[in-house]
Amino acid sequence: MSERVTPQSQDYAGWYNDIVQKAELADYSPVRGCMVIMPYGYTLWENIQAGLDRRFKETGHVNAYFPLFIPESFIRKEAEHVEGFAPELAVVTHGGGKKLEEPLIVRPTSETIIGHMYAKWIRSYRDLPLLINQWANVVRWEMRTRLFLRTAEFLWQEGHTAHATDQEAQEETLRMLEVYADFAIRDAAIPVVKGRKSASEKFAGAITSYTIEAMMGNKWALQSGTSHFLGQNFAKAFDIKFLDENNQLQYVWTTSWGVSTRMVGAIIMAHGDDQGLVLPPALAPHQVVVVPIWRKAEQKNVVLEAVENVKATLADAGTRFHIDAREGQTPGWKFNHWEMKGVPLRIELGPRDVTQGQVVLARRDVPGKKGKSAVPMAGLAQAASDMLTAIQANMLAQATHFRDKNTHEAKDFEALKAITSDGWALAWWCGDIECEADIKERVREEAGIPITIRCIPLEQPGGQGMCIGCDKNATEQAIFGRAY
Numbered sequence: 265m266s267e268r269v270t271p272q273s274q275d276y277a278g279w280y281n282d283i284v285q286k287a288e289l290a291d292y293s294p295v296r297g298c299m300v301i302m303p304y305g306y307t308l309w310e311n312i313q314a315g316l317d318r319r320f321k322e323t324g325h326v327n328a329y330f331p332l333f334i335p336e337s338f339i340r341k342e343a344e345h346v347e348g349f350a351p352e353l354a355v356v357t358h359g360g361g362k363k364l365e366e367p368l369i370v371r372p373t374s375e376t377i378i379g380h381m382y383a384k385w386i387r388s389y390r391d392l393p394l395l396i397n398q399w400a401n402v403v404r405w406e407m408r409t410r411l412f413l414r415t416a417e418f419l420w421q422e423g424h425t426a427h428a429t430d431q432e433a434q435e436e437t438l439r440m441l442e443v444y445a446d447f448a449i450r451d452a453a454i455p456v457v458k459g460r461k462s463a464s465e466k467f468a469g470a471i472t473s474y475t476i477e478a479m480m481g482n483k484w485a486l487q488s489g490t491s492h493f494l495g496q497n498f499a500k501a502f503d504i505k506f507l508d509e510n511n512q513l514q515y516v517w518t519t520s521w522g523v524s525t526r527m528v529g530a531i532i533m534a535h536g537d538d539q540g541l542v543l544p545p546a547l548a549p550h551q552v553v554v555v556p557i558w559r560k561a562e563q564k565n566v567v568l569e570a571v572e573n574v575k576a577t578l579a580d581a582g583t584r585f586h587i588d589a590r591e592g593q594t595p596g597w598k599f600n601h602w603e604m605k606g607v608p609l610r611i612e613l614g615p616r617d618v619t620q621g622q623v624v625l626a627r628r629d630v631p632g633k634k635g636k637s638a639v640p641m642a643g644l645a646q647a648a649s650d651m652l653t654a655i656q657a658n659m660l661a662q663a664t665h666f667r668d669k670n671t672h673e674a675k676d677f678e679a680l681k682a683i684t685s686d687g688w689a690l691a692w693w694c695g696d697i698e699c700e701a702d703i704k705e706r707v708r709e710e711a712g713i714p715i716t717i718r719c720i721p722l723e724q725p726g727g728q729g730m731c732i733g734c735d736k737n738a739t740e741q742a743i744f745g746r747a748y
């Protein structure tokens with residue numbers, strides 16, 4: 265397979281597909297709509313899982329597992345929920361050669377089956393809050409597949425919590441949004457915007473949905489995680505009640521929140537370039553790749569001996585590293601190969617370096633000679649660790665600069681069309697669902713761009729302005745843009 269990818273400027277979608285396959289993250293499946301996550305892509309997912317799972321546990325959550333199959337009648341119990349999910353359900357009608365008495369839904373999300381179990385487990389206020397997360401796969405029937413971004417089956421985590429009061433559940437919803445933002449910013453180096461979804465974009469069955477929105481390299485938005493305040497909708501549908509401290513029977517208040525393998529797509533598109541992936545050190549399967557270089561046979565042993573020292577040093581420092589001592593591939597080929605795979609830091613080690621007691625470091629985030637430096641072998645552990653920290657910070661700074669450079673305030677409708685043709689627009693919006701539909705339709709008709717309201721950012725400028733759509737008074741600004 266050629267190591268060259270379609271340039272981003274030529275065909276962004278083609279670039280994305282090339283990266284996913286050439287970096288060996290995922291492959292197409294024989295089953296339409298599904299994907300095969302390859303070992304390198306799965307290791308990246310495992311690191312994402314670890315970063316999130318640690319944060320979930322630090323905030324008091326525990327993991328459990330609920331069944332893949334959900335009785336069809338469960339899905340119908342919450343009216344908005346069934347309406348939202350009906351078009352994309354996969355249904356099992358037969359099992360063991362017999363027609364089932366009640367068809368089973370392959371879970372698209374688990375509010376219903378978990379709600380059913382919570383009704384059984386929750387008796388009194390002493391059982392609350394109940395803070396459970398599950399790591400699982402879900403199925404939402406999709407025919408237009410984009411690996412990691414939109415597939416019929418994907419992996420995710422779904423948190424489901426139950427609380428005694430409205431306020432506690434709302435606090436939990438925002439706490440988990442904060443956890444997602446912290447993960448995205450610190451680990452994935454993606455400067456997400458925290459916000460609330462408009463009514464037309466919220467989760468089917470939620471009172472309020474919150475999101476973290478990220479800007480991709482083509483200036484489209486990617487919804488990268490969501491947290492929903494479900495009020496008492498599911499509690500009433502599944503009869504989840506508890507006896508409060510005054511011995512009164514009350515419905516609980518619930519939340520749900522999820523991040524999926526879409527996060528891999530976010531990382532690819534927030535950081536990748538025409539040489540391939542660029543992975544943040546906090547999540548990269550290999551933080552460092554070591555490429556030993558020799559030409560003559562007598563140099564080989566000297567170099568490989570020095571590589572053993574490098575290996576011991578990196579292992580002691582707890583760095584995730586890989587040594588590429590394969591014969592039959594040139595160093596240049598290896599450089600390209602690991603650049604494609606986005607390894608943050610490369611260590612080159614040749615006979616001259618051994619003589620001089622040094623190694624050469626090459627940063628993935630700073631291409632060419634500018635990103636190369638020689639460091640003494642003696643200080644390698646510290647130098648490598650410092651450089652990984654610098655790379656992580658620089659990636660976040662670059663992505664933040666890119667997002668800010670491509671986000672502008674739209675003062676009128678003409679500006680909204682111009683700005684959203686190549687970035688995000690911030691504009692005053694009245695909050696009306698019909699006004700939102702009207703704005704979308706007008707931009708599509710007049711500029712040919714399918715935009716949506718990505719979110720109403722939690723951080724607002726304050727004051728008020730005239731709604732971009734209907735000229736009515738507005739107290740909040742929204743982000744408008746194209747999205748995946």
Ligand SMILES: [Zn+2]
Nearest residue numbers: 694699731734
């Ligand atoms: Zn309006």
